[in-house]
Amino acid sequence: MKVSTARQRAVNKALTALLPQAPYSDTEKIRALAGDRKLRGLPPSIAVWLATVAHVRHEHSDYDDLLAEGYDRDAARFFVVDRINDVLTGWRATRLLDAEEDDEV
Numbered sequence: 439m440k441v442s443t444a445r446q447r448a449v450n451k452a453l454t455a456l457l458p459q460a461p462y463s464d465t466e467k468i469r470a471l472a473g474d475r476k477l478r479g480l481p482p483s484i485a486v487w488l489a490t491v492a493h494v495r496h497e498h499s500d501y502d503d504l505l506a507e508g509y510d511r512d513a514a515r516f517f518v519v520d521r522i523n524d525v526l527t528g529w530r531a532t533r534l535l536d537a538e539e540d541d542e543v
Contacts, residue, residue: 445473445478445482446473448482449469449472449473449482449485449486450469451482452472452482452483452485452486453465453468453469453472453486453490455483455532456483456486456487456490456531456532456533457490457526457529457530457531458529458530458532459528459529459530460529460531461529464493464497464529467493467497468486468489468490468493469489471489471492471493472485472486472488472489473485474489477489487533490526490531491522491535494522494525494526495515495518495522498521498522498525499518499521499522499525500517500518500521501514501515501518504517504518516537519535519537522535523535
C-alpha cells in the first residue's frame with residue numbers, strides 16, 4: 439500500500455480543484471513537477487499552478503519551437519498564452535493564465 443504525505447494529498451486536492459477534466463497522463467506529469475524541489479517550499483495550490491503552466495507551455499504549445507527559432511523567453515511566452523489558455527479551458531481549469539503574470543518555474 440502506498441502511503442501519501444500531507445503534502446501529496448494537498449497537491450492532489452489542488453490539482454483536482456484546478457483541473458477537473460485534465461487527462462490523467464497530463465495530471466501525473468503536473469503532479470511530479472509540483473513535487474520538484476524548486477516548488478516544494480510553496481503552498482500546494484501555487485506549486486500546482488506553476489507546474490501546470492510549465493507543463494502546458496512545454497508539452498502543448500509551440501514555446502520550445504519559438505525558442506529554437508531565436509525568440510527570447512518573454513516573446514515566446516507572449517505568443518503561447520492563448521494556446522495555454524485554450525488547453526486550460528479544455529480541461530475546465532478554474533484559472534487561466536494572464537499574459538502579465540509572473541509564472542517563473
